Amino acid sequence: MERYWKVGYLARITGLTVRTLRFYNQIGLLSPSGQTESGHRLYNEADLARLQQILSLKELGLSLEEVKSVLDSEQISPLEIVNLQMTRIREQIKVQQKLLEQLQHVSRQMQGKAPLAVEDFTQLMQSMKISHEKLVIERRTSWEYRLDALGDFLADDTTE
Structure with missing residues (x-):
């Protein structure tokens, strides 16, 4: 069974803010895989893996635009x-x-x-x-x- 996390819980376990996660969604960098009936964002394990890649690339000095480009191109595993x-x-x-x-x-x-x-x-x-x-x-x-x-x-x- 696939596990899902709401944005608040994901923020807590990753050390990010809800605002950051919402911004990532807004710019198309990290979109939630699901949504509750009441409209809460739901993230799954694949989203969590993508978030780890985002944070790693940012730590390597890439801008958010560069991170998005790298991840969307799938040139780097x-x-x-x-x-x-x-x-x-x-x-x-x-x-x-x-x-x-x-x-x-x-x-x-x-x-x-x-x-x-x-x-x-x-x-x-x-x-x-x-x-x-x-x-x-x-x-x-x-x-x-x-x-x-x-x-x-x-x-x-x-x-x-």
């Missing part, structure tokens, strides 16, 4: 989306792990009342900078991709 997200998280963990190691080293030095060498501070600052730069690069790449997509869309729109 749900497994590929999960694998992309895992790869990104592994990269983030490596960067954060390096920063944590540098901080732990400096903390040990300070706890032992040992004088910190210039290299300790410079290595720590380099790790902090790399962590920050990675975030900035990801945001810049996302914006560049969005601008390219917008340019392609506008070019296609003017040629019709």
Whole structure:
């Protein structure tokens, strides 16, 4: 037997707001599979799986329009989306792990009342900078991709 959830319950179990789910429905990103006699939206397991893909793609830096395009084109499988997200998280963990190691080293030095060498501070600052730069690069790449997509869309729109 197929299970259905009302929008309020789906919001609660996913950590999203009802407003967000309604907006996703409004823009055609996530439409409920059913409706009660009184008009309440009902979501099933397939809708929940699509919602997971939406959130994963958003976390990878795609806009809602890009997410919709990717999901509607079916060029990327749900497994590929999960694998992309895992790869990104592994990269983030490596960067954060390096920063944590540098901080732990400096903390040990300070706890032992040992004088910190210039290299300790410079290595720590380099790790902090790399962590920050990675975030900035990801945001810049996302914006560049969005601008390219917008340019392609506008070019296609003017040629019709």
